[in-house]
Amino acid sequence: MRRSAARKTGQSNSTAPITSSATDLFRSASSKASSKEMERIDNLFYSYANRSSGLIDPEGIENLCSDMEVDHTDVRILMLAWKMKAEKQGYFTVEEWRRGLKALRADTVNKLKKALPELEKEVKRPSNFVDFYSYSFRYCLTEEKQKSIDIESICQLLDLVLGSHFRAQVDYFIEYLKIQNDYKVINMDQWMGFYHFCTEISFPDLSNYDPELAWPLILDNFVEWMQEKRT
Amino acid sequence: MLSMRFTITTLVALVLKSFIEKERGRGKSTLNSSGCVSNIQFWHNFRNAYNMVLHKFGEKLYSGLVSTMTSHLKEISKSIEAAQGDSFLEELNRKWNDHNKALQMIRDILMYMDRTYIPSTHKTPVHELGLNLWRDNIIHSSKIQTRLLNTLLELVHRERTGEVIDRGLMRNIIKMLMDLGSLVYQEDFEKPFLEVSAEFYKVESQEFIECCDCGEYLKKAEKRLNEEIERVTHYLDAKSEVKITNVVEKEMIANHMLSLVHMENSGLVNMLLDDKYEDLGRMYNLFRRVPNGLLTIREVMTSHLRETGKQLVTDPERLKDPVEFVQRLLDEKDKYDSIISLAFSNDKTFQNALNSSFEYFINLNARSPEFISLFVDDKLRKGLKGVSEEDVEVILDKVMMLFRYLQEKDVFEKYYKQHLAKRLLSGKTVSDDAERSLIVKLKTECGYQFTSKLEGMFTDMKTSQDTMQGFYASHPELGDGPTLVVQVLTTGSWPTQPNVTCNLPAEMSALCEKFRSYYLGTHTGRRLSWQTNMGTADVKATFGKGQKHELNVSTFQMCVLMLFNNADRLSYKEIEQATEIPASDLKRCLQSMACVKGKNVLRKEPMSKDIGEEDAFFVNDKFTSKFYKVKIGTVVAQKESEPEKQETRQRVEEDRKPQIEAAIVRIMKSRRVLDHNNIIAEVTKQLQSRFLANPTEIKKRIESLIERDFLERDTIDRKLYRYLA
16 A cells, blocks of 8 residues: 555656556556446445345345336346346345446446447357356246246346347247246246247248257247147 | 183082083983082082182182072072962072072082182172072062062961961071071061051950950960960071060050059959969969069059058957957958968068058058957967967967057057056966967067066066965965965066055955965065056855855955945945945945845945935845856956047157167267257157157257257357257
């Protein structure tokens, strides 16, 4: 601390070379800045966190959202959770908070809000999107050992996560899910299968779909249903 | 020089002349009667020839030979041409013989030239020369060539139309052509012969097709074929046999194959239906000679078989009687086995076609496994009574053969188990040996797993006998009371039954309790539950006029009857309360005792067929039967009702799920990584001996295994699955 302060005022130690002083200046400046930033991030955390649990709980998230002027069901909150690698739906730990905000370089609510469009772009990149898509499923598994999500929630999640990209597929698939009886829940394999379905199969003609391949059975049934609808 | 020339000419002319003179029957010759040159003259000529060659006059000798012989042959030719009608061939034959003899002699005389001059100048050797000259001047002479061919073909034609011809003469002439070289034989005879024959048979086959039925036609074709073969042996070159038979085969068989096979009222299908072994055998032997002949027969047979088989298994009339149904299948198989062995010389490809057809249509009916089990049940209950051991084996082997065709062998297993249980428990099996024999056959076919439970059932029966003996031995005081016979069934081995209890009459329940404590005394840790819906009882009854009968009834019926020892009149409700038998069973039980003629040991008011809640029951004191022992309502294996069928089918489907999963895990454990299509194929193959696995069901099981973290999908290639240890 003291050395950097001395550097700032121009007093230099004659024994130290000029270059190292520059990097030291930078390092100390950034470390000071970063530690200041970290402090601000932490402060921001605790402003939303629950006193007794030390975590940001659903209520805190709701407050955050209203401060950011974003609806708490907005997909961008999910994206934020993804950036944080948050494990439990509706809760942020301090490590997760730090991770996310540091990566977004946001230490105030305003900066956080401003970082959202950039975050959206980042998620939409194909390399990231698959990861985000599978994350969103895992994020909704609330119970320990839970492997599947009920149809109702899946429909909402699909709309949220894929609705903007694959409107038609999502709409038809949601319709199908609601009327079929074979499955009451959807597992990760089926969830991922649907994403690949959207990116690979031409829609709505479904001409390149081959039921002999390893598509999850629910998609075979969906395709059959679509084809029956058409005739 | 002059003398030399003279010598040549005289030499050759002399030899030839002697032939001419001999013919004319006068003049001396250098030949004796058998055509041998007298020695002196021979050597004289020989020496002359020798000298000529030695002194370099070979050329002259040779050319002289050629010219002399040629002009001589031209003369001969004229005499042959002059021959009329039938004597043409005879004259030709005669002259040919003469020529041959002369040639021999000339060759001998000119031997030195043959061995020295000719090879060094590459000229044609004497004998061959003689043949060539004959060919060129006689056979290929314009007046003879065509006439010869036509004469020969005419004779063949006449023979084909039934006339007798001079075969010896034909043989000689043909041999002459063969001797002149295979080219001569082929060009001057064989080729035209084959063409004309083709034309002949084309016409004839067309006539036959129009006027004969299939069987007759085939007889005629066979006859013609044999005739041609005979013709070749008698007077043609052996190499012609395959060529002429090809012609007959093509014209008479190959060209009409489809019309013959599909001929209305007499074609292949009719022959099959009427077991015309001889005709079928003939067709087989003829058709195998032509390309796709047997294939054609096989295809028509297969499609006919599949069609009749399909009708058989989908005919609602036939489905009413399962035993009859299976018997018809066996009869059909027997029929075709006979046809294949008697007419198709046990041809393996036909056997295979038969098997694949049976496999096809047997599995068209989903109840085939059930029906086959019912057939076996019928046989083991009564059908095999009095049948010798070998015949029993024959019947069981035939059943096994049908079993092999089944795709859903596990369905058969389920029904077989049910039916076997009923047979064993009612003591209604005709022969223990026959039962065991069939189990052994099933084990050989399907492995130990298939039959272990069935064997368990037999073991239980035996063990129960021993247990009963032990029970009565240790309870001598029970000798006077009702006799109890208990069969203790191990739950896993026997088909699952709903657990039904009822209130047994006091005497029985006390006895049963004694048994229970006896049994549990020797087998701790077990649980016994009485299956009152499965037992039988023999009840001695005395009716109103003192008539005594022994009634063989079910346990339920016994409970009902015993109530009447303490009451004359009982309402349905009272009976229900006292016995606690489930309503539907109770109603059937009462109906069988009150509403069936000849078995009405009870009387019902009102007399209707249906059982109403308020109905009253009495002992029928007027009951009569000419038999002392009366059997009322035994448990018999029947064709399942619709809801029962659904239930069985569902249980089978449920049982298949773990089997499919086990197969998937087994395969993935050894392969580690495998793609989707290969898994489906491997699993199907592994389960083939029990049932035909549905690819959709396999997919479902795979997904279930993925969910339970036994497998995972490869992240890059989603068609691949990986085994998770």
